[in-house]
Amino acid sequence: MSRLVGIGATARPRRLSRWMATLTNRIQRVTAADAKAVHQLRLQVFANARDFTVAAPENLVWSERDSGDIVLAVWHGADPVSTMRGSVLKNSDEAKAEFECSVPASVKFPALLLARGATRGDFQGIGLNSALRYHFLSFTVGTRIQSIVGVVNVGAPRTRVMARLGYEFYLPNMSWGSSLKHNNGVMVAALDYSRIINACSLLERETRQVLAAYPWQGETPRFNV
Numbered sequence: 001m002s003r004l005v006g007i008g009a010t011a012r013p014r015r016l017s018r019w020m021a022t023l024t025n026r027i028q029r030v031t032a033a034d035a036k037a038v039h040q041l042r043l044q045v046f047a048n049a050r051d052f053t054v055a056a057p058e059n060l061v062w063s064e065r066d067s068g069d070i071v072l073a074v075w076h077g078a079d080p081v082s083t084m085r086g087s088v089l090k091n092s093d094e095a096k097a098e099f100e101c102s103v104p105a106s107v108k109f110p111a112l113l114l115a116r117g118a119t120r121g122d123f124q125g126i127g128l129n130s131a132l133r134y135h136f137l138s139f140t141v142g143t144r145i146q147s148i149v150g151v152v153n154v155g156a157p158r159t160r161v162m163a164r165l166g167y168e169f170y171l172p173n174m175s176w177g178s179s180l181k182h183n184n185g186v187m188v189a190a191l192d193y194s195r196i197i198n199a200c201s202l203l204e205r206e207t208r209q210v211l212a213a214y215p216w217q218g219e220t221p222r223f224n225v
């Protein structure tokens, strides 16, 4: 009897706190357990994107690649409302294969590629993508990462904030993109590591309210570089 009471007394609050954690607004690394919700968010947001059409939706499904990389999400209660994936690219050849376009010689490696950015329509324009970028940039401080890279559509949302952070934009000489069909062409965006500290300070200032409303939860992820 006392054993049963003992189990109940400790197990119930632990289950309750686990359940309550799923209702808390937060930013967290995505695990395979949340994979379905996150890939549904990607599919839904990308299907409605105004800058491109998705030619290969199967590429957005959660894969082993996602488990090996670092995927973050902003959780509003039980729902992921914004996500971004960070992957380490060792060299220019890996970048070319990822970007499906030529890569400027000035971009330094190893680089952190930020991709698969998707924010649910009713949460766009309030700084969630910037808050995820803030966390990714801060994870690179003190590592061997030399630059932060990405591919963006000409004139797309978040490009002005990226320019303020010090990203440089390059129009590629060649592009053979097949997974996304871009409406206005693409640019390679690169932020040199020498600008990381300033970029982090600026993002921290600009997203202060979001970072307070969606605090980081969990251990700091480490890049494999």
Ligand SMILES: CC(C)(COP(=O)(O)OP(=O)(O)OC[C@H]1O[C@@H](n2cnc3c(N)ncnc32)[C@H](O)[C@@H]1OP(=O)(O)O)[C@@H](O)C(=O)NCCC(=O)NCCS
Pocket: 045, 046, 048, 049, 050, 051, 082, 115, 116, 117, 118, 119, 120, 123, 124, 125, 126, 127, 128, 129, 130, 131, 156, 157, 158, 159, 160, 161, 162
């Ligand atoms: C691109 C995308 C991920 C951006 O996500 P987001 O969470 O809306 O991004 P943010 O809110 O951080 O920034 C968007 C803009 O809002 C501005 N903003 C952020 N917080 C703000 C605030 N409190 N008040 C006013 N403006 C604000 C940012 O400065 C940025 O401005 P910019 O477009 O002039 O640079 C989102 O639009 C999306 O999912 N689009 C469809 C899919 C897509 O294109 N994905 C990218 C391909 S990988």
